[in-house]
Amino acid sequence: MTTIRLPESEALKRAAVKPRRFGAWYVAEHRLRVMRSYVSTVLVGAVGTPLLYLFAMGVGLGALVSANLGPHAVDGVSYLQFVAPALLCSAAVTVASEELTYPIMLGFKWNPTFIGISSSPITPGQIIDGMVIAVTVRLVATSAIYWAFMLLFGAAPAGTAVLSVLIATLVGLAFGIPVMAYVATIQQDTGQIAMLMRFVLLPLTLFSGTFFPLTAMPIYLQWIGWLSPIWHGTQLARIVSYGAQVPAWLIVVHVLFLLVLIVPFWMLSRHIAKRRLSS
Amino acid sequence: MTGTGVETRQPASVRRRPIGSLYAGNARAVMYRGWRATKSTNWLVVVSGVFEPVFYLLSLGIGLGSFVGTVTAGDGRDISYAAFIAPALLATAAMNGAVYDSTWNVFFKIRFARLYEGMLATSLGPLDVAVGEISLALLRGGAYAVAFLIVMQAVGLNLSWWALLALPAVLLVALAFASFGMGITSYMKSFQQMDIINFIMLPMFLLSATFYPLSVYPPGVQVVIQALPLWQSVELVRSLTTGAVTVGILWHVLYLAVMATLGMILTTRRLRRLFLD
Amino acid sequence: MSSPVIVASDLVKQYDEVTAVGGISFEVAPGESFGLLGPNGAGKSTTMRMIGAVSTRTSGRLEILGLDPDAYGPEIRSQLGVVPQSDNLDEELRVRENLIVYGRYFGLPAAHVRSKADDLLAFAQLEDKAKAKVTDLSGGMKRRLTIARGLMNDPRILLLDEPTTGLDPQARHILWDRLFRLKEEGTTLVLTSHYMDEAEQLCDRLVVVDKGVIMAEGTPASLIREYSTREVLELRFGADHNASMAERLKNVGDRVEALPDRVLIYTADGEAELAALTDADIRPLTSLVRRSSLEDVFLRLTGRSLIE
Numbered sequence: 001m002t003t004i005r006l007p008e009s010e011a012l013k014r015a016a017v018k019p020r021r022f023g024a025w026y027v028a029e030h031r032l033r034v035m036r037s038y039v040s041t042v043l044v045g046a047v048g049t050p051l052l053y054l055f056a057m058g059v060g061l062g063a064l065v066s067a068n069l070g071p072h073a074v075d076g077v078s079y080l081q082f083v084a085p086a087l088l089c090s091a092a093v094t095v096a097s098e099e100l101t102y103p104i105m106l107g108f109k110w111n112p113t114f115i116g117i118s119s120s121p122i123t124p125g126q127i128i129d130g131m132v133i134a135v136t137v138r139l140v141a142t143s144a145i146y147w148a149f150m151l152l153f154g155a156a157p158a159g160t161a162v163l164s165v166l167i168a169t170l171v172g173l174a175f176g177i178p179v180m181a182y183v184a185t186i187q188q189d190t191g192q193i194a195m196l197m198r199f200v201l202l203p204l205t206l207f208s209g210t211f212f213p214l215t216a217m218p219i220y221l222q223w224i225g226w227l228s229p230i231w232h233g234t235q236l237a238r239i240v241s242y243g244a245q246v247p248a249w250l251i252v253v254h255v256l257f258l259l260v261l262i263v264p265f266w267m268l269s270r271h272i273a274k275r276r277l278s279s
Numbered sequence: 280m281t282g283t284g285v286e287t288r289q290p291a292s293v294r295r296r297p298i299g300s301l302y303a304g305n306a307r308a309v310m311y312r313g314w315r316a317t318k319s320t321n322w323l324v325v326v327s328g329v330f331e332p333v334f335y336l337l338s339l340g341i342g343l344g345s346f347v348g349t350v351t352a353g354d355g356r357d358i359s360y361a362a363f364i365a366p367a368l369l370a371t372a373a374m375n376g377a378v379y380d381s382t383w384n385v386f387f388k389i390r391f392a393r394l395y396e397g398m399l400a401t402s403l404g405p406l407d408v409a410v411g412e413i414s415l416a417l418l419r420g421g422a423y424a425v426a427f428l429i430v431m432q433a434v435g436l437n438l439s440w441w442a443l444l445a446l447p448a449v450l451l452v453a454l455a456f457a458s459f460g461m462g463i464t465s466y467m468k469s470f471q472q473m474d475i476i477n478f479i480m481l482p483m484f485l486l487s488a489t490f491y492p493l494s495v496y497p498p499g500v501q502v503v504i505q506a507l508p509l510w511q512s513v514e515l516v517r518s519l520t521t522g523a524v525t526v527g528i529l530w531h532v533l534y535l536a537v538m539a540t541l542g543m544i545l546t547t548r549r550l551r552r553l554f555l556d
Numbered sequence: 557m558s559s560p561v562i563v564a565s566d567l568v569k570q571y572d573e574v575t576a577v578g579g580i581s582f583e584v585a586p587g588e589s590f591g592l593l594g595p596n597g598a599g600k601s602t603t604m605r606m607i608g609a610v611s612t613r614t615s616g617r618l619e620i621l622g623l624d625p626d627a628y629g630p631e632i633r634s635q636l637g638v639v640p641q642s643d644n645l646d647e648e649l650r651v652r653e654n655l656i657v658y659g660r661y662f663g664l665p666a667a668h669v670r671s672k673a674d675d676l677l678a679f680a681q682l683e684d685k686a687k688a689k690v691t692d693l694s695g696g697m698k699r700r701l702t703i704a705r706g707l708m709n710d711p712r713i714l715l716l717d718e719p720t721t722g723l724d725p726q727a728r729h730i731l732w733d734r735l736f737r738l739k740e741e742g743t744t745l746v747l748t749s750h751y752m753d754e755a756e757q758l759c760d761r762l763v764v765v766d767k768g769v770i771m772a773e774g775t776p777a778s779l780i781r782e783y784s785t786r787e788v789l790e791l792r793f794g795a796d797h798n799a800s801m802a803e804r805l806k807n808v809g810d811r812v813e814a815l816p817d818r819v820l821i822y823t824a825d826g827e828a829e830l831a832a833l834t835d836a837d838i839r840p841l842t843s844l845v846r847r848s849s850l851e852d853v854f855l856r857l858t859g860r861s862l863i864e
Contacts, residue, residue, distance in 0.1 A: 009622050012622075012632075012635060013631050015631065016630040016631040016633075016634045016663075019634060023630075023661070026663075027661075030646075033653060033657060034646070034649060037648055037649070048482075052481065052485060052486075055486075056485035056490070057490070060490070060495050061343075061490050063491065064347060064490075064492070068347055068348045069348070074346075111647045111648070116646070116658070119610055119640070120634075121630035121631070121662060122661050123630060194327075198328075198330065206337075206338035206339070207337075211343050212342045212343045212346060216342050216345050217342050221337070221341075221342075279611060
């Protein structure tokens with residue numbers, strides 16, 4: 001029986017070559033199409049966020065800081081230049097958490113499109129990969145817009161500041177992917193995501209050396225920064241943006257920390273998705 | 280059931296007062312349902328709202344404050360940066376608590392749960408619903424405010440006995456935002472439109488002289504900022520907690536009172552149009 | 557030539573302590589319309605998930621189109637169309653977009669996917685809904701859209717899990733009509749149902765499943781012939797009397813079943829039995845003579861009703 005149909009089996013195997021190779025990209029394509037349905041929100045956010053934060057926290061608060069401490073009081077640069085890379089990284093984290101919390105919950109549970117996708121040739125791992133690709137696209141785009149506004153505000157003096165787009169994207173993923181792994185395990189929604197936003201995202205944004213050097217914090221609050229991808233990323237972004245002085249070994253730590261949050265949790269997310277979708 | 284009770288008790292007044300068709304004097308029933316619903320969902324999420332301003336205070340007050348130093352208060356005194364932003368965070372907490380309950384919650388009830396249709400099919404009038412929901416929002420905003428006032432007191436950021444009056448002031452802030460928020464929400468049709476509320480709230484939070492004094496802005500911009508309800512709220516509360524009180528703060532009170540009244544009228548009219556016409 | 561497209565033998569699926577499927581064997585020939593019939597919780601959906609290559613079997617042999625789903629999941633799924641029990645259309649996309657996005661998952665070129673989507677919207681009688689939101693569709697329309705989605709890749713086998721559950725009678729008939737067309741065009745259909753009329757309408761051959769095992773197999777007609785009589789006489793004596801009357805009538809006809817609301821008498825000639833009862837002065841509140849159905853087969857095999 002099997003021997004007769006050998007050639008046919010070969011033909012079948014060829015039919016899945018493209019989904020096996022490009023499946024994650026098809027998922028990303030799907031995701032980006034969904035994003036198009038709320039494109040106005042995305043655009044207003046992408047333009048409004050840098051405009052608002054750079055103005056309020058950089059220029060406004062900066063005026064107060066300069067009035068009290070002089071124009072180059074923080075890390076040798078103006079307050080606006082000091083705070084801009086941090087604001088960029090925080091914005092990236094916000095975007096990543098928008099894309100990798102509720103949409104993940106939606107896909108597994110509320111409107112289980114992931115179950116629908118997994119009955120096509122696409123594997124659960126490719127669904128996760130596709131979500132990551134799509135959020136990366138949005139991260140790069142919003143960070144690039146942010147960077148353009150930084151230039152406009154004079155908040156990014158060094159030419160290398162363009163690299164902060166890449167860094168912010170990594171920071172977004174370093175926060176978003178572990179969160180995605182967690183959200184993928186949620187079976188019953190009891191407000192976990194709201195709690196996560198309030199007790200993880202908000203403190204990480206506020207205590208990551210964002211608005212002042214981490215060392216200005218009492219030591220018992222500094223550990224939050226050490227554990228925060230926002231702090232590690234912000235420090236890197238400050239190097240490329242205005243040449244902040246950071247020892248080489250610490251640069252290595254910053255990069256490694258971000259990668260450690262991205263790669264293993266990405267693998268974990270794939271594993272969780274596989275267990276949940278094909279049990 | 281209650282409907283016949285109300286009518287047999289005061290048939291004359293119901294007919295005479297135009298408000299009778301709008302209000303059955305039973306806003307408590309609406310509040311009770313809201314309270315039960317909050318309890319049965321995740322009360323932890325509601326309670327956790329208290330922490331948001333505390334995180335801001337810890338981060339910006341302590342961290343940023345350590346090198347910003349002092350800010351000049353309304354009466355010319357130098358006050359600590361933490362004492363400067365704490366009242367702003369207090370007013371914002373009241374606004375957020377009130378707006379959340381009166382916008383997102385109400386949006387769900389109008390568009391998805393169809394709760395009000397059920398409520399208005401009983402003896403409850405649109406004003407009962409409006410008063411009930413707004414009171415609930417007020418309660419939440421007020422609770423956040425009390426908790427935060429206690430924190431402020433504990434870390435020594437209430438600089439004057441006037442701070443006691445910050446509580447009623449904050450309730451007024453919550454009332455103004457809740458009644459207006461509910462009225463606006465009745466126009467909203469989709470989630471995308473609900474995002475507009477966030478697009479308004481966040482800039483207001485960042486720009487209303489929350490983190491730095493109004494004098495930072497050029498005079499033309501100052502006028503615009505001063506027109507914002509949150510700036511009015513922040514100034515009112517800040518005057519009280521820092522003790523820089525003048526008769527002028529009554530203008531803030533008037534502004535918020537007018538806003539609350541207009542919001543209430545708007546909400547009642549909209550609910551009647553949506554569900555009774 | 558017509559070697560089977562699905563071969564299952566001693567197929568077992570175990571979840572921790574629970575055995576969802578306890579060793580079932582069957583084959584499906586190309587172009588055949590094959591049904592798994594049984595009550596809720598019989599293991600039908602689990603079997604469908606294993607055939608759909610989204611659930612790994614605990615033991616036994618399973619081959620779909622000659623391939624082992626454990627090793628060739630994507631290859632097998634590329635040849636299947638799946639209509640799940642509860643719709644999982646993407647509510648954030650419009651009707652036509654749902655088809656296009658899904659077609660892309662099979663690696664099909666964008667232009668092909670677009671024209672295919674239009675063809676299938678016509679097939680599903682949803683042309684005028686192409687730009688509608690999924691959430692605005694009725695239950696029957698959603699189900700037709702899900703079927704259209706399952707056909708985007710011109711599948712060799714279409715899997716339908718409870719295709720008409722929850723639909724009103726009119727929507728069911730529209731759906732059956734569409735499925736009948738597919739059947740005529742030679743698509744292999746595998747469907748589960750707990751509706752007897754549906755199975756009789758659509759299935760060439762079926763297995764009756766209960767508690768994870770196969771109770772009987774055959775065509776609808778042969779199953780009725782084997783496990784039931786030609787006709788059934790339904791008698792109602794009122795809730796308090798059915799049981800005692802069944803006891804009194806136990807020697808009438810070939811077999812008597814007592815249900816809470818009625819007594820069933822299995823016989824070749826219902827009218828004759830009814831006349832005999834009337835002669836014996838036994839007068840039920842209502843009586844009805846009908847042809848045997850798969851419902852009766854199931855009752856005979858398991859002692860229980862299908863829809864409980």
